[in-house]
Amino acid sequence: MHLDEFDRKLLRLLQLDGRLTNNELSQKINLSASQCSRRRTRLEQEGFIKGYRADLDREKLGVGIVNLITVTLATHNRDNAQRFARLVGGLPEVLEAYSLTGEMDYIIKVVTPDLRSLSAFVSDVLLPHESVQHVKTAIVLDTLKEGGALPV
Amino acid sequence: MHLDEFDRKLLRLLQLDGRLTNNELSQKINLSASQCSRRRTRLEQEGFIKGYRADLDREKLGVGIVNLITVTLATHNRDNAQRFARLVGGLPEVLEAYSLTGEMDYIIKVVTPDLRSLSAFVSDVLLPHESVQHVKTAIVLDTLKEGGALPV
DNA sequence: ACTGAAACTTCTGACGT
DNA sequence: ACGTCAGAAGTTTCAGT
Numbered sequence: 001m002h003l004d005e006f007d008r009k010l011l012r013l014l015q016l017d018g019r020l021t022n023n024e025l026s027q028k029i030n031l032s033a034s035q036c037s038r039r040r041t042r043l044e045q046e047g048f049i050k051g052y053r054a055d056l057d058r059e060k061l062g063v064g065i066v067n068l069i070t071v072t073l074a075t076h077n078r079d080n081a082q083r084f085a086r087l088v089g090g091l092p093e094v095l096e097a098y099s100l101t102g103e104m105d106y107i108i109k110v111v112t113p114d115l116r117s118l119s120a121f122v123s124d125v126l127l128p129h130e131s132v133q134h135v136k137t138a139i140v141l142d143t144l145k146e147g148g149a150l151p152v
Numbered sequence: 153m154h155l156d157e158f159d160r161k162l163l164r165l166l167q168l169d170g171r172l173t174n175n176e177l178s179q180k181i182n183l184s185a186s187q188c189s190r191r192r193t194r195l196e197q198e199g200f201i202k203g204y205r206a207d208l209d210r211e212k213l214g215v216g217i218v219n220l221i222t223v224t225l226a227t228h229n230r231d232n233a234q235r236f237a238r239l240v241g242g243l244p245e246v247l248e249a250y251s252l253t254g255e256m257d258y259i260i261k262v263v264t265p266d267l268r269s270l271s272a273f274v275s276d277v278l279l280p281h282e283s284v285q286h287v288k289t290a291i292v293l294d295t296l297k298e299g300g301a302l303p304v
Numbered sequence: 305a306c307t308g309a310a311a312c313t314t315c316t317g318a319c320g321t
Numbered sequence: 322a323c324g325t326c327a328g329a330a331g332t333t334t335c336a337g338t
Contacts, residue, residue, distance in 0.1 A: 014206035
């Protein structure tokens with residue numbers, strides 16, 4: 001349950017490169033490979049490591065347009081919030097979705113191939129949905145930082 | 153340079169589990185392991201795969217508070233934008249930072265252990281910085297979706 | 305708890321199709 | 322471009338300290 005300095009180093013290294021081998025890890029933190037293996041397994045089983053993801057290049061994959069869309073729900077009850085949650089859960093262009101304090105708004109991060117398809121997404125998918133009242137879009141001009149590592 | 157269906161399947165699978173072995177991949181897409189290895193290497197070298205990251209649990213690591221902070225810069229010239237970019241680049245609690253259309257605002261995603269340290273971050277780090285004019289904070293109440301896979 | 309070695313699995317380059 | 326195969330590398334279990 002508690003993390004010592006070896007565990008934290010493992011987590012730091014694996015955040016930067018999730019495919020490091022136990023051998024490579026063992027050299028970087030001065031611990032045997034077998035211990036790295038055991039600790040890594042423990043960190044995975046106890047849920048500190050939720051998984052491993054390949055980090056892909058948006059532009060190369062043709063979805064270079066990123067948009068942050070603020071969404072106001074039609075009604076602010078639990079049922080409607082669930083409908084909205086199901087909606088964004090099933091939309092592959094939505095990469096992140098958060099509910100916020102304030103006017104009980106939501107903000108979602110959406111990727112599309114171009115501005116035309118972004119516009120189509122907003123007016124054909126988002127706005128017509130029963131749970132949504134209105135949206136405010138903001139296009140990302142520049143990504144200063146992304147995929148920052150959690151401070152461990 | 154062009155991706156066929158095998159490449160796309162590899163990318164989809166590796167987004168969901170970045171530690172899949174070539175053997176496991178080969179079974180899932182009906183291709184030999186050596187071909188999976190070759191294609192994976194090519195996808196890495198050509199930049200479709202930027203890297204692999206372990207996905208950690210924020211709450212377990214004691215940084216469960218997530219905040220989206222809208223930042224207005226003091227002046228909207230290039231130098232000031234660079235100062236701000238350097239600032240967020242060096243702050244470990246900032247996981248994402250985007251510049252947006254509209255009033256030339258920025259939005260940053262910040263994680264902290266609790267509300268006290270969030271408040272300290274805003275008033276001791278962000279607001280005093282020369283590049284920043286003012287900020288508007290919004291606490292994340294619920295994460296509906298995060299780390300969504302790019303549509304490939 | 306850790307190391308080191310042994311048994312097993314995976315990786316990857318050479319070769320043939 | 323693909324599969325097969327074999328040597329190299331990595332993983333993980335287990336005995337020993």
